[in-house]
Amino acid sequence: MKKVKVELSSGNYEIRVGSDLLSRVGLWLKENGFSGKAVIITDSNVKRLYATLLEQGLSHAGFTVTVLEVPAGEEQKSLENAGRLYHDLTEAYTERMTPVLALGGGVVGDLAGFVAATYMRGVPLIQVPTTLLAQVDSSIGGKTGIDHGQMKNIIGAFYQPALVVADVETLKTLPEVELSNGFAEAIKSAVVRSRDLFNFLDVNMAKAIQLQPAAMENMVLETARIKAGIVEKDEKETGLRAILNYGHTVGHAVETVSNFQVKHGQAVAIGMVAAAKISKRMGLLQDYEVYRLDEVIKKAGLPTKMPDFTREEKEKLLEVIKHDKKVLNNKVRFVLLKSIGNAVLSDEVEPGLIGEELFGWRAP
């Protein structure tokens, strides 16, 4: 097991990464001064696979455990489910120091995290991410939230966990599309901040996509380290942290125009290459670096080219990008690359240039 320390003004915590960690979480909590009750919040899929391991470890360490289940799926990040969980927490007689463990992917992490942040004005939260995306990205940094209507994460809070435990063994049961979502974000973090991690991924991607434990451990650990480092500098996303949106402006537009047929990881992969090409066009990035990024994304089994959109869809895509919340003075706010490992925020991207670079024409 390896550790990354996260040091924030609101307190410090550790991210622990390794294999067969679920059964050890109970002991770690005991060592950290917790005792009495513990609540696991999980979804129906993850409960079936991993709740018992976590629960047994907690019981052995002397905890009385309550397991609360929500159905699986993004649509479950709702106020109704939060309400149900508040109710169940009251029933479980949760004391102020009862830890809440969020066992699952980003949906469980966001929902349980939000409930932990708000119940009794905040109870201790332990993130136990079981998707690659959650391990490398969403479980770190303290963003919690639920969706409302069409708006994702519109109700939420910054709330840091007391501990994050990423057991890479749990990734073996993850559906392929979920895995590739995580690979896309890992590549993103490398591209944004760490040439070393990028080089590691370049050499080890074949091992990683076969889920070789050593390669996975290193990838998750180093990606977590990058995210933690950025969050330490900008806990509440007032500036620097926005570079983690690299690839996401075009990515979100691709997701939207494809009616979410293109999955988040695939869309971000396409968006990362698009942003690299725009960076090159702006005179920031060398051609060879665009090529290297393209190659690593392909090695992860992710797409690098735009889907075959119709003319209408292309126009819609450019509209979506322009109507992104980041438009200032008719320039689109973009995260660009100066080199692999060095992303910068730019307010200088002219919307016309995006169409030229993506599709070879200027929108009228």
Ligand code: ADP
């Ligand atoms: P994300 O982290 O991508 O936001 P979700 O929380 O939406 O992911 O989880 C994606 C799906 O994968 C859900 O159906 C969830 O139940 C399932 N899932 C989560 N972790 C695992 C796992 N380790 N093995 C198999 N399925 C999992």
Ligand code: ZN
């Ligand atoms: Zn993302």
